[in-house]
Amino acid sequence: MSTMMRGRRQRREPSKIPYYIILVLLALFAIGPLVILVFNSLKTNAEIGRNPLGPPHSPVFENFPTAWSQGHFATTLINSTILTTGTVVGVCIIAGTAAYAMARLNLPGTDAVLLYLFVASALPFQLFLVPLFFLWSTLQLTNTLFGLIVIYWAIFSPFATLLLRSYLVALPPGFEDAARIDGASELQVLTRVVLPLSWPGFLTIALVSGLGAWNEFFFAITFIQDENLKPVTTSFLAFQSSFSRDWGLTSAASIIIILPVVVLFLGLQRRFINGLTAGGLKG
Amino acid sequence: MEVNRATVEAAGPQGAAKRDPGRGLRRRRLMTAWLFMLPLLVVNVLVILGPSVATVYYSFTEWSGIGPAEFVGLQNYRDIVVDGDFWSALIHNLIWTVIFLTVPIGMGLLGAFLLSQITRYQMVFRILYFIPYIMASVVNAALWKNILDPARGIGSALATVGFPYLEGVSFFGSERLALPAVAFVDNWHWWGFVVLLFLTALQSVDKELYEAARMDGANRWQQFINVTIPGIRATLVFVVLMTIIGSLLVFDYIYIITRGGPAGASEVVSTLMYKEAFARFEAGYAAALGLGMTFVSGLIIVVFLYLRRRGWEI
Numbered sequence: 320m321s322t323m324m325r326g327r328r329q330r331r332e333p334s335k336i337p338y339y340i341i342l343v344l345l346a347l348f349a350i351g352p353l354v355i356l357v358f359n360s361l362k363t364n365a366e367i368g369r370n371p372l373g374p375p376h377s378p379v380f381e382n383f384p385t386a387w388s389q390g391h392f393a394t395t396l397i398n399s400t401i402l403t404t405g406t407v408v409g410v411c412i413i414a415g416t417a418a419y420a421m422a423r424l425n426l427p428g429t430d431a432v433l434l435y436l437f438v439a440s441a442l443p444f445q446l447f448l449v450p451l452f453f454l455w456s457t458l459q460l461t462n463t464l465f466g467l468i469v470i471y472w473a474i475f476s477p478f479a480t481l482l483l484r485s486y487l488v489a490l491p492p493g494f495e496d497a498a499r500i501d502g503a504s505e506l507q508v509l510t511r512v513v514l515p516l517s518w519p520g521f522l523t524i525a526l527v528s529g530l531g532a533w534n535e536f537f538f539a540i541t542f543i544q545d546e547n548l549k550p551v552t553t554s555f556l557a558f559q560s561s562f563s564r565d566w567g568l569t570s571a572a573s574i575i576i577i578l579p580v581v582v583l584f585l586g587l588q589r590r591f592i593n594g595l596t597a598g599g600l601k602g
Numbered sequence: 603m604e605v606n607r608a609t610v611e612a613a614g615p616q617g618a619a620k621r622d623p624g625r626g627l628r629r630r631r632l633m634t635a636w637l638f639m640l641p642l643l644v645v646n647v648l649v650i651l652g653p654s655v656a657t658v659y660y661s662f663t664e665w666s667g668i669g670p671a672e673f674v675g676l677q678n679y680r681d682i683v684v685d686g687d688f689w690s691a692l693i694h695n696l697i698w699t700v701i702f703l704t705v706p707i708g709m710g711l712l713g714a715f716l717l718s719q720i721t722r723y724q725m726v727f728r729i730l731y732f733i734p735y736i737m738a739s740v741v742n743a744a745l746w747k748n749i750l751d752p753a754r755g756i757g758s759a760l761a762t763v764g765f766p767y768l769e770g771v772s773f774f775g776s777e778r779l780a781l782p783a784v785a786f787v788d789n790w791h792w793w794g795f796v797v798l799l800f801l802t803a804l805q806s807v808d809k810e811l812y813e814a815a816r817m818d819g820a821n822r823w824q825q826f827i828n829v830t831i832p833g834i835r836a837t838l839v840f841v842v843l844m845t846i847i848g849s850l851l852v853f854d855y856i857y858i859i860t861r862g863g864p865a866g867a868s869e870v871v872s873t874l875m876y877k878e879a880f881a882r883f884e885a886g887y888a889a890a891l892g893l894g895m896t897f898v899s900g901l902i903i904v905v906f907l908y909l910r911r912r913g914w915e916i
Contacts, residue, residue: 335719335720338716338719338720339720339723341712341716342713342716342717342720342727345709345712345713345727345731346727346730346731348790349730349731349733349734349790349794350730350733352734352745352746352749352790353733353734353745355745355748355749356745359748367754368754371748371751371754371755371758371759372749372755372756372759412641413641413642413645414642416638416639416641416642417638417639417641417642419638420634420635420636420638420639421639424631424632424634424635424638425631425632425635426635426636426639427632427635432639439646439650439651441903442650442654442896443851443892443895443896443899445851445872445875445891445892445895445896446653446654446657446892446893446895446896447649447650447653447654447656447657447892448653448879448892449653449657449660449667449879449885449888449889449892450652450653450654450656450657450660450889451649451653452667452879452880453667453668453885454648454652454653454656456668469645469648469649470649472645472649473645473646473648473649473650474649474650476642476645476646477642477646480642505631505634505638530736533738534736534737534738534739536738536739536740536854536858537853537854537857541880551738552738552739552740553740555738555740555741555744556740556858559740559744563747566748566754569744569748570748573741573744573745576738576740576741577737577738577741580736580737580738581733581736581737584729584732584733584736585729588728588729588732591732591736592728592732592798595735595736595795596795596798596799596802
């Protein structure tokens with residue numbers, strides 16, 4: 320009886336094995352290069368010469384401390400951390416207050432602001448790059464981390480505001496009204512009532528803008544030439560071209576750069592994926 | 603949620619009664635609203651809007667990028683039209699568009715369709731496909747430069763197992779292969795993201811439609827064409843539109859891997875513009891290129907919106 324049932328079920332539902340075979344091949348395409356990267360970071364340069372793609376025969380870890388000192392990671396990781404933290408905090412404040420004003424404070428002309436934000440988040444850097452560079456030179460903001468952070472605020476906050484606004488609109492306003500009746504100011508309402516309720520929205524925009532700032536290349540290479548101020552991305556590009564034959568070192572340096580991002584992603588993958596797919600297609 | 607709704611209803615009438623205590627309070631609220639908008643507006647005008655407007659002016663000038671600009675009318679635009687480098691770069695953008703309209707969208711549809719058909723390990727596949735998307739472009743570029751190295755890369759590894767055809771091939775150093783090779787790397791980082799965009803859309807397609815199609819004897823391919831594609835049309839159109847615009851503006855991977863070389867073989871309009879601005883100090887010309895690119899991508903969006911308004915099902 321039970322074999323008969325299983326037989327009928329199998330005939331009706333076609334086997335999923337071909338699906339899994341293709342999915343595994345796609346997964347190998349996505350992850351295979353990363354596995355090679357990890358392998359190479361554990362080999363000496365001599366071994367990479369004999370065995371460039373396979374697993375290491377006797378893993379060595381000396382590439383990591385060497386890459387750390389040769390790549391100036393003690394400096395560049397701090398720069399990237401400052402850039403990322405500054406961007407995240409700023410975007411949360413800028414987008415948080417703006418989204419709150421649009422969702423809750425009956426801002427006149429909200430529709431016009433929304434339209435502007437959609438347009439601004441779609442404007443390509445090609446449109447504003449050249450005069451921006453001139454302006455930043457004049458204001459002496461080139462070669463400063465703060466100058467770069469301000470640019471990141473501007474390019475990440477339109478999207479963050481749109482996302483937070485749609486999040487706030489969906490929240491019931493009862494608690495805020497109750498707090499106002501109790502005499503709270505608008506700032507208090509925002510920090511004591513809205514923030515605790517809407518933290519998932521803030522976490523999403525923090526992750527998206529933080530990832531954007533950590534990985535950002537274009538503005539970093541254009542606006543920061545000072546070696547002591549470079550973030551990990553642009554500093555790695557210079558490192559990689561001077562050690563282009565030393566794959567063990569460049570692989571170890573690559574892992575130092577992506578490790579924080581990958582760990583954070585594995586911990587919060589659902590929120591990452593939802594935030595980035597909602598954010599449309601930048602990057 | 604139940605608690606929240608109860609609170610809303612309880613606070614609602616009271617709030618409404620208290621909310622109209624006079625014009626002073628309303629004006630203060632309006633002031634607060636604009637005060638809260640201020641940081642966003644200031645930063646945006648300073649970085650994006652102001653320089654964007656300035657680009658329009660500078661595109662009509664001869665300007666080195668520092669110091670005063672000399673008004674030359676339409677000269678930059680006339681120069682673009684007869685600039686051979688520009689046309690060759692634009693053709694590379696078109697090739698790039700064709701590659702990205704086919705390869706990642708095809709892979710994305712395939713991956714998303716297969717994932718939507720399974721339940722076990724779906725989350726694992728989603729995570730694995732997404733990881734290249736969150737990695738820094740400089741790392742991805744270095745990674746593939748090593749794997750595709752002519753002497754020590756995949757070509758020589760394949761030669762040792764009896765497949766010698768890729769041995770010694772310099773993918774990024776050959777004029778014929780540089781552009782598709784860079785597109786390959788960019789696609790590796792991009793396609794998994796497209797899978798997840800399509801998967802999100804697919805998961806909102808009614809499962810019973812598949813059941814009904816199966817009842818009617820539709821095979822997997824027919825199900826895909828007649829149920830899947832119409833079910834995700836909105837997302838598909840969005841991805842196509844963004845791919846076209848993204849391909850017109852592409853910069854990062856090309857600049858990092860080849861800088862447009864060898865001999866301009868992978869030059870696109872954005873890398874050309876960057877060179878004009880920061881290597882040749884032709885900032886006025888670069889501004890005209892940037893404005894032109896923005897104009898064309900804006901035009902694509904306008905045409906799309908117009909067609910949709912005319913009732914095209916896109």
